[in-house]
Amino acid sequence: MIIAQSKFKFENNNLVGLLSGNSKNALQLQTINGIRYKTFFVGAGIGIDNYYFKTVPLFADVRKNIFEKKETPFVYVDAGTNFPWKKDESTAWQQTTYHPGSYYDIGVGYKWMIAKQFFVNASFGLSQKKYSSREKYFYTPIDPPVPPDRYNYRLQRFTMKFGLGF
């Protein structure tokens, strides 16, 4: 009896990493789930990014193993949306609302098996996240009508991640 094994396989990868850029170094966490087909992986991920301002990136993840081996270097590309952790905050003087922006991360890494089903991987890459804010100040006269100030943030950093998956 021949049992055909599916070539598509579910894969999970949970990562913790360090973000390093112009601002203070910060931690990030990610979990990525998707489908592996031979050397290709496509999935979706979500994370917590503490660099400068806490955000939640939600992204598509594409990976390519260089070799068709269990231990192999790989390249990856993440792209998606970066959501602020909080939507708004107020003080006696002003109200700030936060708005999502784009997110991407590209890099290289190495993957190796530690048990039959489990693997670890380490990667290094370049990441960028964007978001914006609107600041409305309460002590403004009726006239002139003062529209909210707008801030746009573009934050670039190196990212080093270590992950455990199956």
Added chain:
Amino acid sequence: MKKFLLSAIGCTAICFVVFFLQGCLKDKITHTYTILRPVYQTKEAVKTNIKSNLPKTIESPGKIFIYGNYVFLNEGDKGVHIIDNSNPSNPVVKAFIDIPGNQDIAVKGNTLYADMYGDLVSIDISDPLHAKLLKDIPDVFPERNYVGGFATNNTTVIVGWERKDTTVEVPLSSNKNYFVYSVSNIATPQLLYSSAAANPVGIGGSLARFSIVNDYLYAVDHHNLRAVAISNPNDLRIAGTLFAGFDIETIYPLKDKLFLGSMGGLYIYDISNPASPVANGNFVHARACDPVIADNDYAYVTLKAGTTCGPSNNELQILDIKDVTNPSLLKTYAMTSPSGLSKDGNTLFVCDGKDGLKIYNATDYSNLSLIKQVNSIEPIDVIAWSKNALVVTKDGLYQYDYSDLSNIHLNSKLTISK
């Protein structure tokens, strides 16, 4: 061994990249803000245009005043809409009186009183569609002679603003700077009751800072109470000014008393001698924004917390004012974000922010029962009069028929242009 060497080389390479090439990364923050420059006009030219002009669309509804079949609706810092409300189901904007810097209004007889920045103007509205300026007194409200950092004077008036958006890059670690403008509030004329006298007064909302009682207009700014003699609309005279308290917001008349709502409490003034109000009593509450209305026995105060109003709770307070020298708290009701309120008989109307308009049976102050809640609007102020509630909201003027309390329904709406 080979793997170890490869790993060590890899880590070293990564450290090299991070350490030496970090400078190639660039975080960027841009700050976009609006620069406003005043547009001036001579006061003589401005005064020439203080009359009934062509109607304009409502864009920024402010204080409201009812007079007969007309509703006068302030357009923030621009003037007054004259609305023919003879048919509340079909109100029609008939004219607009251009008054730069106008924030408050009141009416007595055939005269409309309005602020124009620091000035008080009187306008003949015997024919509302052909209103004309009677008198202009400068420096009645000196706080308002400074607007957004610019000073007006007796020869020029700010009639508009040129806007220019500007974008600058700011350092990553900079504290964001913002401009704090002084908020200059002008007393708004407000009348609660209609008199059968020869010169009846109109009816204002609870957020008013003007109030007309007989031949005097009382106006509050942040700290002061002013009495202006208006027996002759062509000859307005300041009768007196006194320090009334801190952070005064609203004024409400009842018989020979004035109820002043402030961020710190309620102040009651006796105006038996109308030119010289005398402090009569007060009730202190935690810091909050505080419109107030009253009937013979009770004062109804909404406290709005948060933002500039202070950290207190959002609530409706009912005070016993049978002894006005010693008002006392009777009952508190939790609210969401209350502002203006109004009462007609035993029916109490409370504007409660995103929770909409709440209409209560207030026969028993200790047990207000909710008759209806209109969630579809975000009301700011309300005047309940003659079974028709006029509600100023963020997007216009709504009118609700409450002649049948079991069937309170929308009569009409005038919404802002977008």
